[in-house]
Structures are given as structure tokens and as C-alpha cells.
Amino acid sequence: MVVDSVMVHRFIDAYMAFLGSLVSEEERASQRTTQWLVLARSRYAADREALTRYRAANAQRRKMRRLVLDDEMLDAIADMQIGRFVYLKDTRSYSVCLPIEGEAAYGVLGLTERLRDLTQGQTAVIIEMGLMKLNGRWVSDGLLAGLTLLGPNYKRDFTASYTELREQGAFSLG
Structure with missing residues (x-):
């Protein structure tokens, strides 16, 4: 990852x-x-x-x-997106991230470490980071700031948004 x-x-x-x-x-x-x-x-x-x-x-x-x-x-x-993202969960091959506005979802690789390692095992968090494409894949810049834990209701809402975005074809690996 x-x-x-x-x-x-x-x-x-x-x-x-x-x-x-x-x-x-x-x-x-x-x-x-x-x-x-x-x-x-x-x-x-x-x-x-x-x-x-x-x-x-x-x-x-x-x-x-x-x-x-x-x-x-x-x-x-130059093409990097910089902002607040919801780091929702991990799969075997990428981390699931959504911009806070929830208009898309991305399968993200870590630059040098998995996002889970950078957040000390926490998922369902809001973080500020840079997100760019390298070798055709979405990659975090590895500079995480402003980590905010999401409560269970917010996590449920973002999970529902992620599911809907996938169904609409608004999920991208790169």
C-alpha cells in the first residue's frame, strides 16, 4: 500500500x-x-x-x-489536491479517502507508510493532506495535519457516501 x-x-x-x-x-x-x-x-x-x-x-x-x-x-x-479528507478505512491494497465535501472517493497509497501507520492505527478520521497521482495511482503526500476522530454517526454517514459514490462510478484508484 x-x-x-x-x-x-x-x-x-x-x-x-x-x-x-x-x-x-x-x-x-x-x-x-x-x-x-x-x-x-x-x-x-x-x-x-x-x-x-x-x-x-x-x-x-x-x-x-x-x-x-x-x-x-x-x-x-501542480495537480495535487490539498485539503481535508476523510480517511475511512483500509482494504488490502489501498486506503479509502473522500474529500470532506464527499464528491468523490479515492483508493490511496501511502508515500512511504500506510495511512493507518501515520494515524497510529486510527481510521474514520479527518486529516489535512495532499493527494496526487504518481504512476497512475492516487498517493498521499505523507504530511498529515489536523487529525480529527469521527464519531460512529459520522462514520456511518461517510461510509454510506462512499458506497453511493462507488455505485455512481465516482471512485478512482488513479
Whole structure:
């Protein structure tokens, strides 16, 4: 339920380089890595043009062959959905996630760890995360924030929504 290691390393390298451009040295020094990464992702969510500016700013260095940008990974970041998702449950091969609005459902792989491991065994939770396609599959960015446990009535409602979305063809593995 995780992505292959070559793809993971490519994505992490590109993602950290980009997110690192959105925080100051002081912010990086004063926070744990995951904290400043979540902060930078929030900044990116608020200003989606930041990636365009990042690519443009690095175009000259790239031409001079002092910088290698992984366009495929940057494209995945550009298309990333960032928001609050319901992590409902696991199957043998993916985790079931729905945007909080419930307009679709996704079979999600973990980037380096299963979502269940990142949530310390909890399912039926609301989490903020990034969700993108890698190798044709939906993948979490692995940066989970704002975990909120759902009560049994909410879980039942989201399970019913998931079932309905599957029946309507609004479930996607990638």
C-alpha cells in the first residue's frame, strides 16, 4: 500500500526542494522538518502560483546545468489536491479517502507508510493532506495535519457516501 522506492525518492526530493523555497531559514531551524513542511504546504495551498514562480526562478540555473528539476514530479505537485479528507478505512491494497465535501472517493497509497501507520492505527478520521497521482495511482503526500476522530454517526454517514459514490462510478484508484 505504498509507492515504489525510486518514485518515492524522486517525489520527496522535488517536494522538499519546492516546499523549502516557501519557508525561511529561521522557520526551518526553529521547527521539526514535518512542521515546516506542513507550513510550506499550507502556503502553497493558499498561493498555487508559487510553483510557477519556483519553476521560473530556477529556469536560468537549470539552463546552466547547475540544477536538475524533475518535471514529472513538479507536475504531480501542480495537480495535487490539498485539503481535508476523510480517511475511512483500509482494504488490502489501498486506503479509502473522500474529500470532506464527499464528491468523490479515492483508493490511496501511502508515500512511504500506510495511512493507518501515520494515524497510529486510527481510521474514520479527518486529516489535512495532499493527494496526487504518481504512476497512475492516487498517493498521499505523507504530511498529515489536523487529525480529527469521527464519531460512529459520522462514520456511518461517510461510509454510506462512499458506497453511493462507488455505485455512481465516482471512485478512482488513479
